[in-house]
Amino acid sequence: MNAIEKIIATHAGLKVVKPGQIVDVKLDYVMANDATTTLAIDVFKKELKGERVFDREKVVLVMDHYTPCCSVDAAETHKKMRQFGMDQELKYVYDGVGVCHQLMLEHHAKPGDFIIGADSHTCTYGAIGALSTGMGSTDVAVGWKEGKVWIKVPPVIKIHVSGKWPKGVYSKDLVLKVIGDLTAKGATYKALVFEGEAVRDLTVSERATLCNMGIEAGAKFAYVQPDDKVKAFMKEWGREYYPVIEPDEDASYERVLTYNVANLEPQIAYPHSVDQVKPLSDFEGLEIDEVFLGACTNGRFEDLETAAAILKGKRISDKVRMLVTPASNAVYMEAMERGLIRNFIESGAMVSPPGCSACFGGTIGIIGPGERLLTTANRNFKGRVGSPDGEIYLASPATAAASALYGKITDPRKVI
Amino acid sequence: MIKSKTIKFGDNVDTDQIIPAQYLSQATIQQMAPHTFEFYGNFTKDFKPGDIIAGNDNFGCGSSREQAPAVLKERGVSAVVARSFARIFYRNAINIGLLLVECEKADEIRQGDVLEIDTEMGAIRNITSDSTLEITPLPPFMQEILNCGGIVKYLDNRRG
Numbered sequence: 001m002n003a004i005e006k007i008i009a010t011h012a013g014l015k016v017v018k019p020g021q022i023v024d025v026k027l028d029y030v031m032a033n034d035a036t037t038t039l040a041i042d043v044f045k046k047e048l049k050g051e052r053v054f055d056r057e058k059v060v061l062v063m064d065h066y067t068p069c070c071s072v073d074a075a076e077t078h079k080k081m082r083q084f085g086m087d088q089e090l091k092y093v094y095d096g097v098g099v100c101h102q103l104m105l106e107h108h109a110k111p112g113d114f115i116i117g118a119d120s121h122t123c124t125y126g127a128i129g130a131l132s133t134g135m136g137s138t139d140v141a142v143g144w145k146e147g148k149v150w151i152k153v154p155p156v157i158k159i160h161v162s163g164k165w166p167k168g169v170y171s172k173d174l175v176l177k178v179i180g181d182l183t184a185k186g187a188t189y190k191a192l193v194f195e196g197e198a199v200r201d202l203t204v205s206e207r208a209t210l211c212n213m214g215i216e217a218g219a220k221f222a223y224v225q226p227d228d229k230v231k232a233f234m235k236e237w238g239r240e241y242y243p244v245i246e247p248d249e250d251a252s253y254e255r256v257l258t259y260n261v262a263n264l265e266p267q268i269a270y271p272h273s274v275d276q277v278k279p280l281s282d283f284e285g286l287e288i289d290e291v292f293l294g295a296c297t298n299g300r301f302e303d304l305e306t307a308a309a310i311l312k313g314k315r316i317s318d319k320v321r322m323l324v325t326p327a328s329n330a331v332y333m334e335a336m337e338r339g340l341i342r343n344f345i346e347s348g349a350m351v352s353p354p355g356c357s358a359c360f361g362g363t364i365g366i367i368g369p370g371e372r373l374l375t376t377a378n379r380n381f382k383g384r385v386g387s388p389d390g391e392i393y394l395a396s397p398a399t400a401a402a403s404a405l406y407g408k409i410t411d412p413r414k415v416i
Numbered sequence: 417m418i419k420s421k422t423i424k425f426g427d428n429v430d431t432d433q434i435i436p437a438q439y440l441s442q443a444t445i446q447q448m449a450p451h452t453f454e455f456y457g458n459f460t461k462d463f464k465p466g467d468i469i470a471g472n473d474n475f476g477c478g479s480s481r482e483q484a485p486a487v488l489k490e491r492g493v494s495a496v497v498a499r500s501f502a503r504i505f506y507r508n509a510i511n512i513g514l515l516l517v518e519c520e521k522a523d524e525i526r527q528g529d530v531l532e533i534d535t536e537m538g539a540i541r542n543i544t545s546d547s548t549l550e551i552t553p554l555p556p557f558m559q560e561i562l563n564c565g566g567i568v569k570y571l572d573n574r575r576g
Contacts, residue, residue: 022557035440039482047568066441074441120480120504136482136508138567146571150557184428185474188503218477218502273428362437381432381478388455 002251028113036118039137054147062100098328101296127207129226155254161198163262168413171206172396180277188218269394272382295359298376299327307401317407322349325357430478465492476505485509
């Protein structure tokens with residue numbers, strides 16, 4: 001069996017599972033955020049007649065999409081979430097502390113876990129070797145009540161990545177390239193496993209960018225086999241590291257795609273679909289109105305550090321506004337202590353408290369008709385961040401920072 | 417048997433299009449429903465309760481928001497026909513009892529076509545173009561959930 005099958009088998013209490021098989025799996029965590037929780041609460045109470053969640057320490061609620069609230073509706077949503085958290089005596093209810101996926105990485109997910117979340121980017125925790133996937137509010141409510149859900153064992157596509165990373169090219173560029181090749185539906189019902197020398201060379205933070213975007217190709221899971229870097233990450237966060245499940249040598253995969261990053265250029269996904277990807281050079285010089293650095297895709301410390309190094313001592317163009325949103329308070333504080341927040345502010349960027357911010361068009365940083373947003377987030381859907389007559393381009397933090405300096409899409413290799 | 421006219425979309429209809437982010441904080445599906453597909457004139461002007469929605473590949477991709485199939489159901493969409501569906505949307509729709517019909521030739525359906533969907537016979541009759549389109553049957557497990565009217569009732573039945 002491959003690692004995906006082994007983790008599913010462990011949670012299903014079976015010795016062997018095969019692709020296509022439907023099994024019930026035990027859940028290590030069930031996460032929900034403020035865009036999806038209230039619907040789940042309604043289903044839990046009214047339809048499932050739920051009284052208590054299966055485990056008060058395994059149900060995690062996060063207010064990140066609408067926090068701090070900018071509407072009375074959102075404030076009511078939060079009120080209902082907090083009340084549910086209190087009624088159920090939940091141990092983990094976060095508000096304004098960070099994006100749900102970053103908090104799950106920092107405080108909860110472990111290698112070998114099986115986790116569901118009412119958010120499509122739940123697949124992020126594959127970066128530390130957990131199997132995690134997004135589901136809707138009803139499935140999550142069932143998970144709250146039962147502590148398990150049904151899942152169909154997916155076929156696995158292996159993405160083998162070799163080569164040394166060139167300057168100015170990052171895991172975001174690789175994953176955009178992969179999604180462009182696979183298409184937005186290329187991994188639907190399937191799992192992606194990233195492996196090879198170039199993946200081993202990535203930090204946990206960069207691996208999180210890879211896994212985060214698996215859903216943009218439709219993937220159920222995205223996964224990187226944990227190694228010493230994951231071990232160090234777990235230790236850094238004061239958590240135990242469990243023995244890791246290794247794939248069998250004769251593990252089977254549906255197919256293997258191979259990449260070599262040595263020749264990879266910075267990539268851009270252009271409106272209005274994440275699989276519309278071309279090398280940055282095709283868009284060089286395209287004028288932009290707003291730059292967003294943040295999100296569960298690229299709002300971690302290293303992302304901020306890369307961007308701040310490019311901006312240091314310089315001013316962003318008068319033609320753009322730039323918004324920086326750390327993915328969590330831990331990221332925020334580290335960025336403060338290392339002087340990055342000062343760099344951003346002195347360069348002319350705005351810095352907001354942690355949360356989904358301008359990735360999700362629910363609170364701040366939204367764009368007007370005819371405006372162009374260059375963002376480190378994961379989606380460029382029409383109207384995702386404000387006006388449906390605006391345009392959204394996706395890129396790496398380095399590309400975002402370089403482009404902010406010139407007010408137009410700029411190759412970061414020119415300024416690093 | 418379902419018979420109604422079709423509101424047609426293309427590839428990769430994402431859940432942000434079906435119900436934009438800024439409305440998800442509203443308290444009820446009934447409050448969100450008037451904003452369904454609000455950027456799309458073909459829906460806002462022409463949709464009547466009972467109508468069919470059709471798309472091509474990867475219908476319902478993107479965000480896991482269950483509010484997307486829920487507002488379609490609330491507005492009275494009788495079925496969503498597409499060449500393929502995104503995984504989370506598919507599961508959410510079945511869970512809440514919204515009929516999804518997978519049809520390899522959904523790209524031949526045009527805005528305004530009147531369709532007759534017979535899931536038992538496994539076929540869509542396109543009355544406007546006078547043609548018949550084959551339906552890909554639901555996997556038995558999903559059909560069972562849909563027959564029960566959604567996952568909640570399915571789980572009730574399973575417990576006996």
